Amino acid sequence: MPEETTSIDYVMEAASGPHFSGLRLDGRMPSSATAAAASSSADSTLTPDFLPNQPFVIGVSGGTASGKTTVCDMIIQQLHDHRVVLVNQDSFYRGLNPEELERVHEYNFDHPDAFDTEQLLECTMKLISGQGVHVPIYDFKKHQRSSDSFRQVNASDVIILEGILVFHDQRVRDLMNMKIFVDTDADVRLARRIRRDTMERGRDINSVLEQYAKFVKPAFDDFVLPSKKYADVIIPRGGDNHVAIDLIVQHIRTKLGQHDLCKIYPNAYVIQSTFQIRGMHTLIRDRDISKHDFVFYSDRLIRLVVEHGLGHLPFTEKQVVTPTGSVYTGVDFCKKLCGVSIVRR
């Protein structure tokens, strides 16, 4: 295609690469690999075993505008009772120097070298080891990182790494316990990209189409699509595929051990967590909390446990007469019971 030509027909045609469909749950789980084994074989497609007490690391890749962020948001929403953080590979784009900025239309943002992968690797390893990190904030309009602000990301139960090339570097790949590839038709992705980049990233249609034909599509074929082979799960249609997302969330929950507890103790009930409960857990874990607040919030949490527990005890039917004279049929505890919460610090 000549450089100046921006025929949408051409680009749509150029965008139609190979297509795959069907959810694939390979279940490849080697026994020896660990999250720390970042220097194994040269072309490893293996996903390391998940070690208890370590965060579960998920990689989400796919072409531009395939719905990676949407899928991640849906997973995060469903895992609301866990601490989940999202790290976007986009945050690790290198800022352009003045010379590169002047010729920005010649810059290939879809090549692996456009990212500071060393920094992404370092951040991810810190998060895995339980440390908080500062993630850069990238501006797609200025092609620069913010010089004075960053996003604080804290240690979590689940770390999601999302980006077009998160499977490209083997060291990053080897940190992942689960790799997901979001597979959406190229024409759908291009249409979404045009809408998004013109509405949110300060581009005009011509520049989006030119960039797509010159860099985005070739880099997809050269780097993104070949990395699909590393995926454990392929999600056709991205965020529209609720079945695939539900299955993935179930798998993560199992890996995080929520179900195991109930398997070991069949009588155990795990109270559904809420933001309010997590908020109180956050307060009482803060080493700077006052003694008064620690006792107050611990007591509230323990009351929830006791009240939930009482709900599982035997009851018998009981009738009472209300002040208006009607009969109300309710229940009564079978035995006299009392729950006591003791807080020690």
Ligand SMILES: Nc1ncnc2c1ncn2[C@@H]1O[C@H](COP(=O)(O)OP(=O)(O)O)[C@@H](O)[C@H]1O
């Ligand atoms: N299933 C969908 N249906 C319609 N629009 C979608 C869908 N998934 C994503 N989008 C839109 O497409 C654009 C790109 O989606 P996003 O999830 O950010 O993709 P990615 O992170 O892969 O670039 C966004 O504007 C988003 O709102």
Ligand SMILES: Nc1ccn([C@@H]2O[C@H](COP(=O)(O)O)[C@@H](O)[C@H]2O)c(=O)n1
């Ligand atoms: N300054 C930049 C940086 C990146 N891009 C494009 O972003 C795409 C990756 O982001 P997605 O949300 O679509 O995954 C990538 O294809 C780059 O071309 C850009 O246009 N400008």
